[in-house]
Amino acid sequence: MAKDVPIERMRPESLMMSYGYRPELSEGALKCPIFQTSTFVFRSAEEGKAFFEVAYGLRDQAPGEQLGLIYSRLNNPDLEILENRLALWDRADDAAVFESGIAAISTVLLEFLRPGDVLLHSKPLYGGTHHFIHTFLPQIGVEPVGFMPQDDAEAMRARIAGKEDRVALIFVETPANPTNHLIDLEMVARLARELSTRERKVVTACDNTYMGPMWQNPLQFGIDLNVYSATKFIGGHSDVIAGSVAGSADLMRRIKTLRTFLGNMAGPWTGWLLMRSLETLKVRTDQMQATAQRVAEFLQGHPKVKLVRYLGFQEPGSRAEALFRKQCTCAGSMISFEVEGGEAGAFRCLNALKLISLAVSLGGTESLAEHPATMTHVDVPCAEREELGISESLIRLSVGVEAADDLIWDLEQALLAV
Numbered sequence: 001m002a003k004d005v006p007i008e009r010m011r012p013e014s015l016m017m018s019y020g021y022r023p024e025l026s027e028g029a030l031k032c033p034i035f036q037t038s039t040f041v042f043r044s045a046e047e048g049k050a051f052f053e054v055a056y057g058l059r060d061q062a063p064g065e066q067l068g069l070i071y072s073r074l075n076n077p078d079l080e081i082l083e084n085r086l087a088l089w090d091r092a093d094d095a096a097v098f099e100s101g102i103a104a105i106s107t108v109l110l111e112f113l114r115p116g117d118v119l120l121h122s123k124p125l126y127g128g129t130h131h132f133i134h135t136f137l138p139q140i141g142v143e144p145v146g147f148m149p150q151d152d153a154e155a156m157r158a159r160i161a162g163k164e165d166r167v168a169l170i171f172v173e174t175p176a177n178p179t180n181h182l183i184d185l186e187m188v189a190r191l192a193r194e195l196s197t198r199e200r201k202v203v204t205a206c207d208n209t210y211m212g213p214m215w216q217n218p219l220q221f222g223i224d225l226n227v228y229s230a231t232k233f234i235g236g237h238s239d240v241i242a243g244s245v246a247g248s249a250d251l252m253r254r255i256k257t258l259r260t261f262l263g264n265m266a267g268p269w270t271g272w273l274l275m276r277s278l279e280t281l282k283v284r285t286d287q288m289q290a291t292a293q294r295v296a297e298f299l300q301g302h303p304k305v306k307l308v309r310y311l312g313f314q315e316p317g318s319r320a321e322a323l324f325r326k327q328c329t330c331a332g333s334m335i336s337f338e339v340e341g342g343e344a345g346a347f348r349c350l351n352a353l354k355l356i357s358l359a360v361s362l363g364g365t366e367s368l369a370e371h372p373a374t375m376t377h378v379d380v381p382c383a384e385r386e387e388l389g390i391s392e393s394l395i396r397l398s399v400g401v402e403a404a405d406d407l408i409w410d411l412e413q414a415l416l417a418v
């Protein structure tokens, strides 16, 4: 930060170009360079000793003492500055960046779960998360227990009856991908507090990829950790895979320590790309959500469209509507819709799209469409897919920054093929 800017009163978008970076340390370069180096030179052996003492937790940092740069698996300016900026969006003490969203998620799960523990999680979950939880975690003695979006506190408790004292972590995804179901974050945080004892804190984490960090902040509702696939909105240009976690200093210290030893931190180039992306996060996503509103309204009125799952369309007076008003600042840019004709109808529509690309992923500048039942969510057992509303005729659409009229033109001509 060049001058004395009152950071507390600034919005994150005003700080994304400069926060945490000191040009005088980099030959006056306006932008943070890519620190493409594996290691850093100590000025003296004493300095190297002092840096290691802090890095390995042998002593606490002295007031005002900066953790020195040691080695790029432990720290690198492109990661540290990026992490400071990500923490601003979530109003978190700290953030940690990973080489993928799934690396961020698996590191959180591995840090807070031990053999014998129960993991309570919402359904549906992102396919990769679902796979790690149900394929890998049981092999190390962790028992996953899922709950449904419509479950209230009592129903959630019923699912863990007799196992309450083994619950170590509650992991949720809201709005859920691809159905836009909402989970009550305050209810989840309250349950975790009730299940916690003096010796054992039940940690809560929310995959905030669908809405964050612009449109929803789970930390504000008492969740401990916001987890992201930074590949999506944060990266925003479909050209980088990355992940991040944000939360309180004590939990982040644990996550960063495990990251150091799993070695799954992001590299300097990824850090630099994400800093570039954060500068336009606000303008990109403002545009995307406004465009999505128009696209959703078009789909809602179309005779070939049976159902539109969009956060902006909530049944008046419903629990989901109340949750939407409480937790989300807008309806976002993810729309799922069902067309006539089952899988064949959905495929005809997807194959006919011209401007919108047929690809998985979301949150990028270009609009993308895909078929969850056979692509991103093919791993979810068939009966469960049905129960969750991931039907054969469901198409997921991520709205980008194109003109709304042009996207509507494309959808209109593709729906003719249904």
Ligand SMILES: *Cc1c(COP(=O)(O)O)cnc(C)c1O
Pocket: 100, 101, 102, 103, 126, 128, 129, 173, 177, 207, 209, 210, 228, 229, 230, 231, 232, 241, 242, 243
């Ligand atoms: C994409 C995605 C992930 C996984 O992130 P990667 O960056 O692909 O590893 C996790 N959660 C959600 C909700 C996602 O959309």
